[in-house]
Amino acid sequence: xxxxxxxxxxxxxxxxxxxxxxxxxxxxxxxxxxxxxxxxxxxxxxxxxxxxxxxxxxxxxxxxxxxxxxxxxxxxxxxxxxxxxxxxxxxxxxxxxxxxxxxxxxxxxxxxxxxxxxxxxxxxxxxxxxxxxxxxxxxxxxxxxxxxxxxxxxxxxxxxxxxxxxxxxxxxxxxxxxxxxxxxxxxxxxxxxxxxxxxxxxx
Numbered sequence: 001x002x003x004x005x006x007x008x009x010x011x012x013x014x015x016x017x018x019x020x021x022x023x024x025x026x027x028x029x030x031x032x033x034x035x036x037x038x039x040x041x042x043x044x045x046x047x048x049x050x051x052x053x054x055x056x057x058x059x060x061x062x063x064x065x066x067x068x069x070x071x072x073x074x075x076x077x078x079x080x081x082x083x084x085x086x087x088x089x090x091x092x093x094x095x096x097x098x099x100x101x102x103x104x105x106x107x108x109x110x111x112x113x114x115x116x117x118x119x120x121x122x123x124x125x126x127x128x129x130x131x132x133x134x135x136x137x138x139x140x141x142x143x144x145x146x147x148x149x150x151x152x153x154x155x156x157x158x159x160x161x162x163x164x165x166x167x168x169x170x171x172x173x174x175x176x177x178x179x180x181x182x183x184x185x186x187x188x189x190x191x192x193x194x195x196x197x198x199x200x201x202x203x
Contacts, residue, residue, distance in 0.1 A: 056111045059123045066126035070133045075124075083137045084125065085118040085152040101149050104157040117155045127161040129168035132175055138162050144178030 061069075069075055079087075090097055091114075105113050105120035119125050125134060138147050138154075146166050149159045169175040187193040 058106050058109055058111055058120070061124055061126055063126050063128040063130050066124055066128070066131055066134070069124040070131070078122075084122070084134075085137070085154065088118045088121075088153045090153050091115045099150065100156065101153060101159075102155050105155050106157075117153055117158055119154055119158045127158065127165050129165045129172055129174055131165075132169060135162070135166055135169060135175065139166065139175070144176070 090101070092098060101117065102113065105111060105116035111120070119127065127134065129135075138152055139145065140147055146159075146162050149156065154162070166175065170177040187195070
């Protein structure tokens, strides 16, 4: 079979329907460019309307559900006797990790990373001043202050949430506020503790 090509005047006229060679019209570079442009516009519209394709949607639970989860058997099976951040390992490029962790793991309600921090990876962990069992895991037993993000690996957003929640728990009385250890000179208050001045010795 030999392929016949119609003249431009016939293709642009009313005789277009009589042509049996569709490849003459679908294979033109101009039509391909138009179809590619339309496909790109459709993809942009889909990205604007739907953000679930970027990552997994992060579901937020209330503090009552989070407290019940920490006291449940499922939490015991998942973490055992370890703290929620002890088994977490940061992903980083090169031989040394960066000093600061990422700004946030959740953007527009979607997990924006494949290795979220210990709090963001578990949707049932809610940072709240009432959730004292969770806050105690991020508080140093020696100083009573929030552990550094360099040790726990939490993102900067969750670290700020921990600082605020612990401060609110101190103000509301849910957690015991650490008091600084002050040393007093009792000689300033009790005369019996004052040392008697010894007379100067001359040689």
